[in-house]
Amino acid sequence: MGAQSLAVACRALILFLTLTGATNPGFVVRITQAGLDYAHQQGIAVLEKELAQLKLPDFSGDFRIKVLGKVRYEFSRLDLRNFHLPYSRISLVPNVGLQVSISNAFADVDGNWRVKIHFIRDHGSFDVRVENIYVNINLKLGNDASGKPTIDTPYCSTRISNIRVRFSGRLGWLYNLFHNAIESKFRKILEGKVCDIVVKSVHSKLQPYVQTLPVTARIDAIAGVDYSLVAPPTATAQSLDVALKGEFFSLAHRSAVPFPPLALALPPDHDRMVYFGASSYFFNTAGFAYHAAGALVFEITDSMIPKTIDFHLNTTTFSAFVPQLEKMYPNTPMKLRLSASSAPFLNIGPGGLSLKPVVDIQAYAILPNSSLAPLFLLSLTGNVSAVINVKSGHIVGSLNVGRMKLSLKHSDVGTFQVRTLQSIMNIYASSILLPRLNERLDEGFPLPLPDRIQLSNTLVRFHQNFLLLGADVRYQPRV
Missing domain, CATH: 3.15.10.10 (Bactericidal permeability-increasing protein; domain 1)
Known part of the structure; x- marks a missing residue:
């Protein structure tokens, strides 16, 4: 088969899958x-x-x-x-x-x-x-x-x-x-x-x-999650499996996710009343939705630095690493603008959850008239691991940052040794950025639960390409 014929066949297959609605779920609920x-x-x-x-x-x-x-x-x-x-x-x-x-x-x-x-x-x-x-x-x-x-x-x-x-x-x-x-x-x-x-x-x-099962749940002012059923529940000899779309979306403008969900096969565990299988697709659509909405942008100013840190975010501090700054913008306050150049992609394996985000750090001098003068643009890559838990019917998490690597993408103040900035950027990440991200992740996002259901005796296990949550349930009638 020639390249042109192969392309036509692939397009036909994609069209067929679209028309027939054939799709893998991003999230599966198993009732034992x-x-x-x-x-x-x-x-x-x-x-x-x-x-x-x-x-x-x-x-x-x-x-x-x-x-x-x-x-x-x-x-x-x-x-x-x-x-x-x-x-x-x-x-x-x-x-x-x-x-x-x-x-x-x-x-x-x-x-x-x-x-x-x-x-x-x-x-x-x-x-x-x-x-x-x-x-x-x-x-x-x-x-x-x-x-x-x-x-x-x-x-x-x-x-x-x-x-x-x-x-x-x-x-x-x-x-x-x-x-x-x-x-x-x-x-x-x-x-x-x-x-x-x-x-x-x-x-x-x-x-x-x-029907109190929420098919869509609002996460915050930016995104929601789609828990609609993609097929009727399937009864097997051991359990009842419910396949859900499991996809985050932007509230302002919902766009097609550019990657498909992989097949999701839960292990034959039956110690708990219910299991939730959250695929890597489920989590990665969250990154895609927030990135598409322009929400993965974070600014750091001097007022945000904890008082326990004995330096300020200004050109005087940074002139120790970039000598030209003190001459060009003496004793001038600075601002760091962090943005993800692409949607973060999370990997799930037996060892846990990890991601390697690529973050652009644009440094500005804040001039007396409040305008911004660009100084330099850094690229930060690092290894980030995630801890996942269940709290009050929500999936919650926290991030741990490992080794980070800086590189210079552009400079408006001449060349300088980027590696000398590594320590100060580590401080900003660990003392300012990470606590704010973890505060947001601790709020979590809701699991697909019918009305008045509470979870207990929860467990968290990691498998290739999906996270398995298990729990017992209790129904709380209205008083």
Whole structure:
């Protein structure tokens, strides 16, 4: 294949991937069986309350008994006193979603009855013990056009194997003659109503809750992060995986990221309820967004130097390294303008996180009329390592600067030995720049968590091209 044909084929492949939406996630959330079990406990408690408020309709009918003839009956004011779900479990169904199975549930119902046989009328009360209720619910997981998760109930079945009705009243014995028909009525009513409540609860409670997952989160006045789902959640035999876009963007102007996300495969860890896989793409889009927004610029003036440092940012101090300064701009205050020449690129490996930023340092003299006179332009490169942690549902971090190297890119004050500036630049970086960066990084940025979820027992592990965060979760209901 010639070079021209190869280029055409590559463009066609890129176009195909764009049209089909084929893309790797920048961020993956994995919910383990332990996490699903915890969510299931919370959901079953809600469902139990919903079922306890179930309203049962009045019903009536008639039948014939030998000798007595036609008997007309009515059941009214049916009151469901309780509904208990003592045994239930949630299961992963690969390529389908989730299944909730409820067994040995029981309920108690009471109410009033009325009977008419020819000219004989009687009434009384009754109570029903409903036992061995079995419910199977399939939960289908998906995502809508905005990237929010969705949940539906394509299948629900209820089976009741044991119903006992007890009557009080003068003619209560009469019901024993047709108790099978009455119990069948109760069974049919309850089996239909239970699934109605389940479907309603999923749509009115569970669906709105899962949609509290933030698909976009504002970080600050400059950038946000996109956590929209790029595909429906995937159920495997061990976990539920949710693929998110995981991309930072500029709030002022969102532009296409010039590099693609790599495939992200989480290890088979299941000690925690939930895991977050943050790829190098995720972090590097942050650098791209802030750089594109012009936010990676930092200025240092004399007022910013800690009082513990016994020199000032002026030409008198720098004349020890650049002798020409004192002659050209005697005892003149200075300003350093630091800017990233390109978006910083972070590397993640088993040993941790590191980056090698390239920073331009433009030095100015601040003239009496407040105008700036350019002095020299330095290029600073160095090794920076990062420490990552989780705090209050946010990824937080701090930077450590290793060895730095300076080179002269341009000078308006003649030549000088750049290496003599190394020590003073180290002081500026460690005492002024680094603390301010770490203060911002300590604020962190939010993890994709639904409403009222708190993390505990967190762990941080590094893998090739991605960071793995693990945690247990706790749901905090509103007071």
